[in-house]
Amino acid sequence: MHNVELILPKNENLIKEAVTVLGGNVVPLKIASHRNSKVENITNMKHKLLVEEAVAALNDEPVNSQPSGAYLIDFDTIYSDSISGQGKRRWYFFQLAERKKITLYMSPTSDTTVDNDLILYKLDTATGALTELARSQNGPATYELLSYVGESGVYLFCVAAYAGDTANEFSFMARLSEKWDAREGDDSIYQAQEQFIGTIVKHTIDNSIDQDVSFFKITNAGIYSLMLMNVPPECNYQLQLLDSNANLIGSVAKNTTSTVRLNAGGYILRLLSSDGTFDVDAEVGVMVAAVPDNATGYQVWNTEDGTHCIEIICVPITGATNKYRYNVRIDGKMLDYQHCAVETVKATANTQSKCSMNTSLDTNAIGVAVGQYSGHKNTLLLSMDNAIYAESHSMKSYNFSDVSSASHISSGTDQYGMGYYIGNWSCVEQLPNMNLILDMDTMKEIDFRNPNWFYGNASLAGYKVCGSPKSANFIFNNKIGIFEGI
Numbered sequence: 001m002h003n004v005e006l007i008l009p010k011n012e013n014l015i016k017e018a019v020t021v022l023g024g025n026v027v028p029l030k031i032a033s034h035r036n037s038k039v040e041n042i043t044n045m046k047h048k049l050l051v052e053e054a055v056a057a058l059n060d061e062p063v064n065s066q067p068s069g070a071y072l073i074d075f076d077t078i079y080s081d082s083i084s085g086q087g088k089r090r091w092y093f094f095q096l097a098e099r100k101k102i103t104l105y106m107s108p109t110s111d112t113t114v115d116n117d118l119i120l121y122k123l124d125t126a127t128g129a130l131t132e133l134a135r136s137q138n139g140p141a142t143y144e145l146l147s148y149v150g151e152s153g154v155y156l157f158c159v160a161a162y163a164g165d166t167a168n169e170f171s172f173m174a175r176l177s178e179k180w181d182a183r184e185g186d187d188s189i190y191q192a193q194e195q196f197i198g199t200i201v202k203h204t205i206d207n208s209i210d211q212d213v214s215f216f217k218i219t220n221a222g223i224y225s226l227m228l229m230n231v232p233p234e235c236n237y238q239l240q241l242l243d244s245n246a247n248l249i250g251s252v253a254k255n256t257t258s259t260v261r262l263n264a265g266g267y268i269l270r271l272l273s274s275d276g277t278f279d280v281d282a283e284v285g286v287m288v289a290a291v292p293d294n295a296t297g298y299q300v301w302n303t304e305d306g307t308h309c310i311e312i313i314c315v316p317i318t319g320a321t322n323k324y325r326y327n328v329r330i331d332g333k334m335l336d337y338q339h340c341a342v343e344t345v346k347a348t349a350n351t352q353s354k355c356s357m358n359t360s361l362d363t364n365a366i367g368v369a370v371g372q373y374s375g376h377k378n379t380l381l382l383s384m385d386n387a388i389y390a391e392s393h394s395m396k397s398y399n400f401s402d403v404s405s406a407s408h409i410s411s412g413t414d415q416y417g418m419g420y421y422i423g424n425w426s427c428v429e430q431l432p433n434m435n436l437i438l439d440m441d442t443m444k445e446i447d448f449r450n451p452n453w454f455y456g457n458a459s460l461a462g463y464k465v466c467g468s469p470k471s472a473n474f475i476f477n478n479k480i481g482i483f484e485g486i
């Protein structure tokens with residue numbers, strides 16, 4: 001069994017780097033003037049705020065220790081503020097004119113006794129009631145991140161001191177995205193949706209600090225493959241694997257697959273940009289696939305452009321000794337190569353050639369290669385131990401000698417009264433080592449070879465007229481699997 005080791009990332013706290021990439025300077029909160037200039041625009045909220053502000057003033061805490069004293073903040077601006085004492089909160093607010101994706105980020109002090117959380121609420125401007133929408137509760141001295149797709153309205157959020165008795169400074173930022181994927185908001189573990197085993201989930205990274213968090217459940221310990229597909233060359237995305245306590249286990253580089261042995265339990269997946277590069281329109285694929293328990297061999301790789309993942313799974317054939325079936329999965333789906341059929345046809349005014357290949361229930365794949373073939377970018381060449389090969393040719397000629405080798409000859413007269421002959425050649429054979437060529441972009445069989453995949457085989461059908469082989473080439477990439485010995 002050959003397993004690829006998961007690569008541990010150099011820096012766990014990648015999002016801090018991402019914020020640095022943003023180039024924002026930390027802006028201390030501007031107090032009253034900044035807030036009052038805009039807060040009055042919000043209907044109904046003002047009255048509510050004035051009432052609660054009086055309550056806030058009763059203690060020594062700053063005015064934004066209560067929702068009523070929340071500071072209005074601008075987007076894409078990094079602010080700093082301070083907090084001390086478990087249970088204390090610092091409040092901020094903003095207004096959305098239309099539906100947008102909201103991202104909130106908080107960077108803490110490095111003091112490991114301090115643990116601040118981040119919680120987002122929507123304000124009911126008629127009643128003053130706050131409804132919690134999302135929260136981020138990472139551990140001490142760790143950033144907090146959450147996202148939420150919000151309709152127009154007024155949103156409040158707070159930094160909440162969960163642990164730590166000393167005054168500590170934190171910085172934070174809110175930003176909006178114009179486009180986002182269907183699973184947003186999913187930036188914190190509390191918002192994660194399930195990733196089902198064997199299913200590709202599509203994500204986009206819609207800003208430099210977007211994280212797409214999901215979880216999966218393992219009921220049987222075993223080998224699992226984690227795939228990150230379709231990441232554009234200019235984007236450095238990474239798929240991280242965490243245990244159920246959010247400890248990093250390993251990561252998968254873009255457009256690669258890693259295999260790992262996992263015990264039963266819950267796991268967390270976190271997709272992010274490791275250097276802040278992103279493309280909001282690039283849909284990437286994330287998949288977790290299980291390697292069957294009875295597999296005696298397993299190989300996996302991705303196409304060079306990162307759009308497909310090919311797995312070869314060797315399993316014993318039931319009831320047979322030392323005989324194995326080589327199953328092929330493409331993008332998590334089992335390829336039914338025992339029911340493949342492909343036919344090539346070539347016709348001219350006087351000739352017609354048909355060649356076909358059909359696999360059967362006892363056909364077994366014995367080798368595979370990934371490459372390009374005759375205008376098809378991502379093709380799989382599958383070697384079969386046996387398949388049914390058939391070819392038939394017909395030719396019309398005025399010279400009997402052209403068709404004399406045919407297995408069946410008929411004759412006729414054309415419109416000018418000239419006699420002609422039609423020769424037919426055909427054969428059907430079970431052949432070893434036939435190669436099927438499959439287009440993985442369309443998942444369709446496109447051709448075959450061994451024997452020649454377009455004109456047929458003169459020695460089989462006895463046909464001699466149809467010329468030289470078609471000049472189609474299978475260009476082998478660097479991914480070639482020979483199944484024996486894995």
Ligand SMILES: [Ca+2]
Nearest residue numbers: 181204205212
């Ligand atoms: Ca996303």
Ligand SMILES: [Ca+2]
Nearest residue numbers: 186187211212
């Ligand atoms: Ca996200």
